[in-house]
Amino acid sequence: MGMRLLFTLFFTTVVMAEAAGSATITLRDGSRAEVEIVADGLGIPWGMAFLSDGELIITERKGGIVLLDLESGKFGELSGGPQVRAAGQGGMLDVAVPPDYTAGGWLYFTYAKEINGQGVTTLARARLEGTALNDWTELLVTKSASSTGRHFGSRIAFGAGDFLYFSVGDRGVRENGQNLETHAGSIMRLHRDGRVPRDNPFESRPGALPEIWSYGHRNVQGLAYDRHNHRLWAIEHGPRGGDELNLIVAKGNYGWPIVSHGMEYWGPVKVGEATSKPGYLNPLKVYIPSIAPGSLVLYEHEAFASWKGNLFAGALKLRHINRIILNEAGEPIGEERLLEDFGQRIRAMTVGPEGYLYFSTDSGIIGRIKPAD
Numbered sequence: 001m002g003m004r005l006l007f008t009l010f011f012t013t014v015v016m017a018e019a020a021g022s023a024t025i026t027l028r029d030g031s032r033a034e035v036e037i038v039a040d041g042l043g044i045p046w047g048m049a050f051l052s053d054g055e056l057i058i059t060e061r062k063g064g065i066v067l068l069d070l071e072s073g074k075f076g077e078l079s080g081g082p083q084v085r086a087a088g089q090g091g092m093l094d095v096a097v098p099p100d101y102t103a104g105g106w107l108y109f110t111y112a113k114e115i116n117g118q119g120v121t122t123l124a125r126a127r128l129e130g131t132a133l134n135d136w137t138e139l140l141v142t143k144s145a146s147s148t149g150r151h152f153g154s155r156i157a158f159g160a161g162d163f164l165y166f167s168v169g170d171r172g173v174r175e176n177g178q179n180l181e182t183h184a185g186s187i188m189r190l191h192r193d194g195r196v197p198r199d200n201p202f203e204s205r206p207g208a209l210p211e212i213w214s215y216g217h218r219n220v221q222g223l224a225y226d227r228h229n230h231r232l233w234a235i236e237h238g239p240r241g242g243d244e245l246n247l248i249v250a251k252g253n254y255g256w257p258i259v260s261h262g263m264e265y266w267g268p269v270k271v272g273e274a275t276s277k278p279g280y281l282n283p284l285k286v287y288i289p290s291i292a293p294g295s296l297v298l299y300e301h302e303a304f305a306s307w308k309g310n311l312f313a314g315a316l317k318l319r320h321i322n323r324i325i326l327n328e329a330g331e332p333i334g335e336e337r338l339l340e341d342f343g344q345r346i347r348a349m350t351v352g353p354e355g356y357l358y359f360s361t362d363s364g365i366i367g368r369i370k371p372a373d
Helices: 001-010 174-178
Strands: 023-027 032-039 045-050 055-060 067-068 072-077 090-096 106-115 118-129 134-140 154-158 165-170 186-191 212-213 220-226 231-236 245-248 283-287 295-299 311-315 320-326 332-338 346-351 357-362 365-369
Touching: 023 045, 032 231, 045 212, 045 346, 045 357, 055 106, 055 186, 090 154, 106 134, 106 154, 154 220, 165 220, 165 231, 231 311, 320 346
Parallel strands: 045 090, 220 295, 295 346
Antiparallel strands: 023 032, 032 365, 045 055, 055 067, 067 072, 090 106, 106 118, 118 134, 154 165, 165 186, 186 212, 220 231, 231 245, 245 283, 295 311, 311 320, 311 346, 320 332, 346 357, 357 365
């Protein structure tokens, strides 16, 4: 109840709270939306996805995996998850449910696995039976070991057919971004069973890892696939300034650390050689100052008609939900910042079957935005 009261108090500075744990806000188009807390008390809910109309599966960075019943607001712990290295930015990371999921089907996870005292981003899948995750299978233990506790990625997105994509950060080693012999600093493309697609761009290139789809990334923590237009979107952390929204293509080199819009943390010195150079793909949107994007979703529902076809990113540093307005060509033409007065680090996001926008915060809240009655 403490977090519910805190939430209401935040919003009384902007609007009149209509009930405990809820408030109304006015959107850019003049329409009104209701913001509700569904549950709280989790330990950094890092990833979440819908299993059914009323049930969310949620990962906690410290290692837990839980089911949330939306009607009751109660959590249930799931058994059978992996041992994770919950240190630095690592731990239990993303969870993703395929768009054609049926009960008993495969669920997909990324997490930091400990190997020789270091964290390695790993992709795995398992089946949910009752309250147990069974048949846990590692699909790819990436070559991304590092002594740092930084930049594990990692988000999962399902593409056309049975393809999936997932990201791994540069692991705090900048040179990894341009090194095709490591998975660090890359986005991978696999079949759902872990096989490497034959048409991957580096599948037959000596000295390159065949799972890599794109590279030159610093730390992608948001992936979203547009099934109608066959576009893969990624949003990633820059250094001090220079977060990027990119449209991902096969074999694309996005420049890190040679090309960057950011500054060094230790002083007013630019990172990299330039903000743009031939041979490197430019971002479609750059955030200066950094918002620190922790997630990305594509909104395709009718519940908020003006949002359809837009992207939403959770902002960790600047603490809001960032709506990225796209035109029909897929070009960013504006943005809207939601929940700035909430003052919370927005981590994961997903869209519910009813078209509500769900979000998590690093303080353990699960909330949602829905049309006001």
